[in-house]
Ligand SMILES: Nc1ncnc2c1ncn2[C@@H]1O[C@H](COP(=O)(O)OP(=O)(O)O)[C@@H](O)[C@H]1O
């Protein structure tokens with residue numbers, strides 16, 4: 001599903017970051033593990049098409065990401081990827097449902113309240129549809145972020161440091177929820193992290209080492 005080969009990336013004025021080759025089969029879960037500064041976020045952004053201009057090849061679902069036009073890339077991203085970040089990037093003043101339905105809106109997909117409701121049920125947030133994000137606990141807000149990542153029925157979920165700020169109990173909860181939800185929705189899950197605790201729950205797809 002995701003294949004990275006001979007890939008490297010250089011920020012303007014920065015040193016070139018070279019990534020080891022790896023492959024994550026469809027429907028699998030894979031960890032991109034490495035210390036701070038080793039290039040995990042860069043790699044997640046290359047896979048998700050948030051960053052372009054790499055050398056080598058990044059393929060998702062058999063599509064070479066470099067072959068897409070800007071417009072094609074926007075469309076591909078909206079249809080195929082769900083993103084979960086360390087910070088949830090939810091809009092505090094809007095309701096849970098409004099936050100969820102923003103995702104299909106920006107991807108040019110139909111906004112379906114029933115989908116939103118079903119996901120909230122699945123993630124244990126029934127009854128929170130009309131709550132504002134600022135009225136939720138941190139854990140609830142994080143589950144809304146996971147629901148938002150799933151609502152466009154992505155083929156790939158990309159999660160960047162989803163557990164780094166969490167204690168052991170919540171770390172375990174969140175990673176299991178992400179794995180379970182990805183499996184239920186037939187999505188491939190990619191987690192980028194320096195959080196060594198995740199090694200015991202997910203297969204390591206690639207270990208990144210900071211250069212210099
Ligand atoms: N926007 C940027 N411009 C220039 N250099 C960057 C930028 N983002 C990251 N870098 C550099 O690229 C390297 C990898 O960063 P990053 O992908 O964020 O690593 P990680 O997520 O593993 O901490 C670091 O040396 C970082 O300083």
Ligand SMILES: [Mg+2]
Nearest residue numbers: 040041042160
């Ligand atoms: Mg990072």
